[in-house]
Amino acid sequence: MSSTSRYLNGMRFALSRRAEEKEIGDRRSACPPKPKCIRGRRREIGDCRGFTLIELTIYVGIVAMILVALVFTTNVMYDARARVRTSSIVHENISYAVQRIAAAVREASSVTAPAAGASSTTLQLTMTDATANPTIFRVSSQRIYLQMGTSPSLPITSQEVQITSATFTVSNANPPSVRVEVSGDKTNAQADYSSPFTLSETATIRRE
Numbered sequence: 001m002s003s004t005s006r007y008l009n010g011m012r013f014a015l016s017r018r019a020e021e022k023e024i025g026d027r028r029s030a031c032p033p034k035p036k037c038i039r040g041r042r043r044e045i046g047d048c049r050g051f052t053l054i055e056l057t058i059y060v061g062i063v064a065m066i067l068v069a070l071v072f073t074t075n076v077m078y079d080a081r082a083r084v085r086t087s088s089i090v091h092e093n094i095s096y097a098v099q100r101i102a103a104a105v106r107e108a109s110s111v112t113a114p115a116a117g118a119s120s121t122t123l124q125l126t127m128t129d130a131t132a133n134p135t136i137f138r139v140s141s142q143r144i145y146l147q148m149g150t151s152p153s154l155p156i157t158s159q160e161v162q163i164t165s166a167t168f169t170v171s172n173a174n175p176p177s178v179r180v181e182v183s184g185d186k187t188n189a190q191a192d193y194s195s196p197f198t199l200s201e202t203a204t205i206r207r208e
Contacts, residue, residue, distance in 0.1 A: 079192070086186045087195040093161040094184050094199050097144045100156055101168075102203035104135050105178045110205065116172045123168040123178065139166045144182070162187045164196075177204040 051059075101123065105111075109128050114120035127133040132148040139145075142162040145153040157163060161184050169179040181200040186193065 082193055083195070086189060086193050087197075089158070089160050090184055090186055090195045090197045093157045094163075094182050094197055097157050097163075097166075098180050098182050098199050098201050100146070101137050101144075101178075101180045102201050104137070105180075105203035106206050108135065108205050111170050111176055111178060114168060114170050116170050116176055119167055119169040121166055121168070123180075137166075137168070139163055142187075157184070160187050161185070173204075175205040177202050 104125055104127075105123075107127065108125035110126040112124040112126055112134060113122060122136065122138040124137075125135045127135050127148075130149070134149070136147045136153075137144060138147075138153075140153075142164070143155045143159070144157045144163055144166055146156050147153040163182060163184045165181075165183045167179075167181045169181075171177045171179070179200060179202045181198065183196065183198040185196045189195070
């Protein structure tokens, strides 16, 4: 093969090589660039690396701890609210009953029962008002009832509160005084929500 033929063959090979390189370059320039990840955030989903198993486990653990803390806090708040409500109901009922009995004693003209120096679970007062004479306080079915004159007995404590004891003690003084002591708790209360309460007050008959 002559030198001219070899030269021509070399030129053809070089031109063919350049044409192939140009075609490859054109193909590369025609393809869109791959999206890049910036600090773990993906510009396009599916082209960057996702969460690893360790990262996913950590995230799930954090969410689980937050949920447990929320449930625990909610339970604590519910229990505290239930205890406060129970205590409030018991205190209000017993306080009202004791104040109502003490007010009746102050308005009475005398004490019929119990006798002076004695105690009883029933208090009977003689009133100057004929429609309220006699006024009787007694405990029945774990509630305190009031009867005025010939009217039927009516409860002055709620069904939500059970009266465990009510004692009326009359002094030997003149005019006599009555010491009222009432104890109670929430009706059918669980041990965690029990709120026993005792209140006493002494009232003296105010004779004109």
